[in-house]
Amino acid sequence: MDADTLGGIQQVTHTLAQGLAGRGYDVHVIGLHRAADPFRYVSRPLYRQHVINRSSRPSRFERRRLDRVLGRIGPGFAVLTSPGVVSRLSGRLPGRMRLIGQYHGSYAHARICSHLGAIRRHYGELDQAVFLSEDDAWLFSEHALLPNTWSLPNPLTIWPGAISSLEAPRVLGVGRLAGVKRFDRLISAFAMASAPPWELHLIGDGPEEERLRAHARREGVEDRVVFRGRLPASGMSREYLAASIVALSSEHEGLPLVMLESAAHGVPSVAFDVSGGVRSAGGLLAPPGDVAVFADRLDTLMRSYDERRRLGAAARARAETFGLERVLDRWEQLFAHMTR
The missing domain is CATH 3.40.50.2000 (Glycogen Phosphorylase B;)
Known part of the structure; x- marks a missing residue:
């Protein structure tokens, strides 16, 4: 339109x-x-x-x-x-x-x-x-x-020459801070799964920011949920390289570029199983809306560097087809x- x-x-x-x-x-x-x-x-x-x-x-x-x-x-x-x-x-x-x-x-x-x-x-x-x-x-x-x-x-717009070390204790969420992205569910899952020094960085802006900040306070992770605002597309490669996990909590998606871009950087992802496109992009999946299982998938990756590296390599190999x-x-x- x-x-x-x-x-x-x-x-x-x-x-x-x-x-x-x-x-x-x-x-x-x-x-x-x-x-x-x-x-x-x-x-x-x-x-x-x-x-x-x-x-x-x-x-x-x-x-x-x-x-x-x-x-x-x-x-x-x-x-x-x-x-x-x-x-x-x-x-x-x-x-x-x-x-x-x-x-x-x-x-x-x-x-x-x-x-x-x-x-x-x-x-x-x-x-x-x-x-x-x-x-x-x-x-x-x-x-x-x-x-x-x-x-x-x-399609993927770029193919990075470098991949993430997967060592930083950082989960990345990317998207407009609006209802359909359900970052409230991501914050809840992060609170259930993580302990310091892990942080959740949210990249994007939108009408839900204040509500999400309040939700992070209620979940007890206000000091570890970082609202980064909107960043230029040219800076996103740097963000993927600095992350160890990408999380996608949307109610619905077609084929999210965030999953493809993170995979190209060797970063494993966790997402709700909401479409064939999400499944084709790879990553650990949770039943739609099941925050407890989503938190368990996050916890699996947070606890195991070897699992992050294994799934990140598989995701990058799959991303080549995109x-x-x-x-x-x-x-x-x-x-x-x-x-x-």
């Missing part, structure tokens, strides 16, 4: 755009409306960017502006990045475009919100429906009756499949 908000869909969009442009494709990133707080993902983009509407609400001029932008683009592929985009543009894109509908969430999340209904209504009419894991593609094929599913993971060049190869395989 907008292309420049700080978020996972936007990051993946710009990463893929830059990668495909680097392979010689004429790539255009189109935001249907302007971001309230624009974030720059690529310092020197090889692709072109367009904003259709200055407002977040549809306007009577939107169709004309969109037609004008699309009129300057030749035949090719239109990648629609969410159910909202697919619904809003249904029937409005030129016939020379082959339409690919992405979904960056999981089937488990889609079925408890409006997304599954939107996917059922519109994605079967597209040339291809793309999901983040084979597990989720199969579930959508079976339960949304889609004949056109395909799986393509999110490297940008490999994911771009898979996108080109999809393009070839669609044009056969």
Whole structure:
């Protein structure tokens, strides 16, 4: 819907755009409306960017502006990045475009919100429906009756030359401090599992920060939960190298980049088992919402350097399959499949 908000869909969009442009494709990133707080993902983009509407609400001029932008683009592929985009543009894109509908969430999340209904209504009419894991593609094929599913993971943006020593007593949580990330559960699990000198560092900002600080006080770990605020993407490699465990406590995720990035740095992760994407990224898993089991998984890694090193090495080996060049190869395989 907008292309420049700080978020996972936007990051993946710009990463893929830059990668495909680097392979010689004429790539255009189109935001249907302007971001309230624009974030720059690529310092020197090889692709072109367009904003259709200055407002977040549809306007009577939107169709004309969109037609004008699309009129300057030749035949090719239109990648629609969410159910909202697919619904809003249904029937409005030129016939020379082959339409690919992405979904960056999981089937488990889609079925408890409006997304599954939107996917059922519109994605079967597209040339291809793309999901983040084979597990989720199969579930959508079976339960949304889609004949056109395909799986393509999110790509890693970097491949670090160094890996973490896994010696620092630090657990890392990364994400917006908002309800869906459930950092309250992470703080509770950390309090159950750890003892000094272990610390939990939370990287991100958001509306839940004061509530989470109060929760840390109630759990008795206020002095060991460090709120770091939002950090630039360029500084995240340093944070992974300084961590020994990454923890993901979200209610729902598609394929979280945090798990892939930490794995690339040799850092093992603990997460709730909320999607096929989470399972494909590796790590120790706990049943969704089960804080006690999550705490037990954290405790296992905190107590054993050898286990951290073993799981970190396995995670890094698995993360190689999510490297940008490999994911771009898979996108080109999809393009070839669609044009056969």
